[in-house]
Amino acid sequence: xxxxxxxxxxxxxxxxxxxxxxxxxxxxxxxxxxxxxxxxxxxxxxxxxxxxxxxxxxxxxxxxxxxxxxxxxxxxxxxxxxxxxxxxxxxxxxxxxxxxxxxxxxxxxxxxxxxxxxxxxxxxxxxxxxxxxxxxxxxxxxxxxxxxxxxxxxxxxxxxxxxxxxxxxxxxxxxxxxxxxxxxxxxxxxxxxxxxxxxxxxxxxxxxxxxxxxxxxxxxxxxxxxxxxxxxxxxxxxxxxxxxxxxxxxxxxxxxxxxxxxxxxxxxxxxxxxxxxxxxx
Numbered sequence: 001x002x003x004x005x006x007x008x009x010x011x012x013x014x015x016x017x018x019x020x021x022x023x024x025x026x027x028x029x030x031x032x033x034x035x036x037x038x039x040x041x042x043x044x045x046x047x048x049x050x051x052x053x054x055x056x057x058x059x060x061x062x063x064x065x066x067x068x069x070x071x072x073x074x075x076x077x078x079x080x081x082x083x084x085x086x087x088x089x090x091x092x093x094x095x096x097x098x099x100x101x102x103x104x105x106x107x108x109x110x111x112x113x114x115x116x117x118x119x120x121x122x123x124x125x126x127x128x129x130x131x132x133x134x135x136x137x138x139x140x141x142x143x144x145x146x147x148x149x150x151x152x153x154x155x156x157x158x159x160x161x162x163x164x165x166x167x168x169x170x171x172x173x174x175x176x177x178x179x180x181x182x183x184x185x186x187x188x189x190x191x192x193x194x195x196x197x198x199x200x201x202x203x204x205x206x207x208x209x210x211x212x213x214x215x216x217x218x219x220x221x222x223x224x225x226x227x228x229x230x231x232x233x234x235x236x237x238x239x240x241x242x243x244x245x246x247x248x249x250x251x252x253x254x255x256x257x258x259x260x261x262x263x264x265x266x267x268x269x270x271x272x273x274x275x276x277x278x279x280x281x
Contacts, residue, residue, distance in 0.1 A: 072120015083142030143199030225264030
């Protein structure tokens with residue numbers, strides 16, 4: 001089994017220290033905050049910075065003295081969540097997003113621990129296009145992950161809207177419903193599908209690049225699930241454009257597509273690394 005709690009030899013204890021500090025910062029950010037407390041927001045930023053340094057050292061291989069990146073379901077999930085947090089940090093500068101802070105902080109701590117427990121293996125660069133293909137793939141995961149996060153807020157808001165429309169006593173009129181951070185519902189929906197469109201475009205580039213630069217095309221689990229996920233997102237965008245799909249119907253397609261992509265890489269590597277206990281061939 002590829003399970004190791006020891007840092008790379010050339011890096012000493014630095015990755016372990018960074019991992020512990022990042023998880024501590026994320027834990028502070030996940031604590032319920034009083035209205036007057038200003039600690040959680042900077043704690044999340046500190047955790048994100050430490051998490052990024054950890055990725056550079058332990059996953060990216062800077063200072064390891066060994067060519068290639070450390071790949072596996074743990075490192076990929078860690079980098080994906082880090083990128084979603086990066087989107088959150090940028091977005092929170094323009095609008096308050098306190099409602100998702102705890103979810104992101106808990107996710108950040110979880111993936112840091114997961115990547116440390118299941119570090120995968122170092123994969124050498126096969127060709128000059130491989131790093132770009134990998135970066136595009138993880139970037140599409142992150143953009144679509146951000147879309148899923150926004151879709152969950154959209155669904156939560158629509159549930160509140162249906163409750164208010166049902167005339168529950170003591171509940172305000174339906175027309176006053178806003179998103180979890182005070183954002184109008186239609187604006188939240190537009191932002192959600194902007195992320196879907198961007199993620200779909202990046203995923204398309206990643207698949208095309210992988211297909212044209214791969215030495216041998218293989219119909220393995222990763223390929224099949226990735227193409228199925230791509231097809232679901234293509235159908236979602238087409239249905240939204242020409243059939244006007246909205247609400248829960250649209251978000252269900254989004255969740256299905258994201259689940260297929262997750263099974264494509266993370267799921268298949270989880271089976272190899274944890275269930276079968278051997279590296280991916």
